[in-house]
Amino acid sequence: MSSHKSHGGHQARKRFGQNFLVDPHTISKIVAAVAPKPGDNIVEIGPGQGAITAPILSRCPTLNVVELDRDLIPLLQAQFQGYPDLQIHQGDALCTDFSRFYETGRPLRIIGNLPYNISTPLLFHLLTYSGMVRDMHFMLQKEVVDRLAAMPGDKHYGRLSVMVQYHSQVQPLFRVPPGAFRPAPKVESAIVRIVPYAEPPYPATDIGLLSKLVNACFQQRRKTIRNTLKHLMTEQQLAGLDIDLTLRPETLSVADFVRLSNQMEAFS
Numbered sequence: 098m099s100s101h102k103s104h105g106g107h108q109a110r111k112r113f114g115q116n117f118l119v120d121p122h123t124i125s126k127i128v129a130a131v132a133p134k135p136g137d138n139i140v141e142i143g144p145g146q147g148a149i150t151a152p153i154l155s156r157c158p159t160l161n162v163v164e165l166d167r168d169l170i171p172l173l174q175a176q177f178q179g180y181p182d183l184q185i186h187q188g189d190a191l192c193t194d195f196s197r198f199y200e201t202g203r204p205l206r207i208i209g210n211l212p213y214n215i216s217t218p219l220l221f222h223l224l225t226y227s228g229m230v231r232d233m234h235f236m237l238q239k240e241v242v243d244r245l246a247a248m249p250g251d252k253h254y255g256r257l258s259v260m261v262q263y264h265s266q267v268q269p270l271f272r273v274p275p276g277a278f279r280p281a282p283k284v285e286s287a288i289v290r291i292v293p294y295a296e297p298p299y300p301a302t303d304i305g306l307l308s309k310l311v312n313a314c315f316q317q318r319r320k321t322i323r324n325t326l327k328h329l330m331t332e333q334q335l336a337g338l339d340i341d342l343t344l345r346p347e348t349l350s351v352a353d354f355v356r357l358s359n360q361m362e363a364f365s
């Protein structure tokens with residue numbers, strides 16, 4: 098089955114990750130967590146049939162939404178025709194330039210019950226706008242929230258944990274059971290709040306290099322960092338690093354990765 102008839106007559110499409118929220122209690126909890134105020138600069142990714150859009154709009158009538166499914170656009174336009182300051186953008190959030198919504202003095206608040214099939218690339222895309230973002234509230238697969246919040250040594254700790262925690266504070270908020278959606282997903286979900294730092298506490302001199310290093314390390318998470326790093330630098334440079342080379346990547350903190358990356362940058 099690739100689709101499911103929902104209340105509005107719209108076929109929920111699996112390929113767009115459509116699991117529509119139907120539980121009013123969950124919707125209220127999400128809106129309370131976001132706590133929208135008039136004047137906030139909110140962007141919603143994937144409004145779907147408007148389950149979160151409606152209560153957000155009633156508190157913050159100026160809103161941008163980005164929805165990929167063309168069939169949902171006329172339904173959203175009809176549902177919210179009384180809101181002239183709602184801008185509905187048809188398009189792919191993965192390719193959306195979020196700086197277009199940014200106004201100085203009004204940093205972005207990004208929200209969404211995200212399509213699970215694109216959540217990791219979307220999070221990486223959104224990280225590139227961290228400097229313009231006040232906060233983000235997302236519904237994600239619970240396992241992704243575990244990865245976002247994981248600490249060194251946790252089984253979920255990896256590239257996503259390090260790169261998101263480099264830029265921001267991550268606060269898992271609450272779980273959402275499959276029954277809160279229609280159709281019900283096969284997995285548990287959870288709401289997370291991500292708050293970018295004004296300045297990262299451990300600044301990398303070259304963020305591209307940090308990203309490359311973290312990538313390389315977690316491709317071989319069970320190997321020692323010596324094994325990974327020997328492909329990226331000379332023996333002499335390895336010997337000059339201020340880190341225990343017998344450690345495994347999964348035990349390094351964000352600060353360790355940044356220190357390592359900054360030392361590598363100094364070699365080049």
Ligand code: SAM
Pocket residue numbers: 113114115116117118119142143144145146147148149163164165166169188189190191209210211212213215
């Ligand atoms: N917000 C609604 C709710 O809570 O009921 C819908 C959530 S549903 C999990 C995900 C929504 O994201 C769907 O409306 C889907 O069409 C939309 N979507 C999927 N891929 C997208 C993309 N790449 N860019 C923007 N929206 C997308």
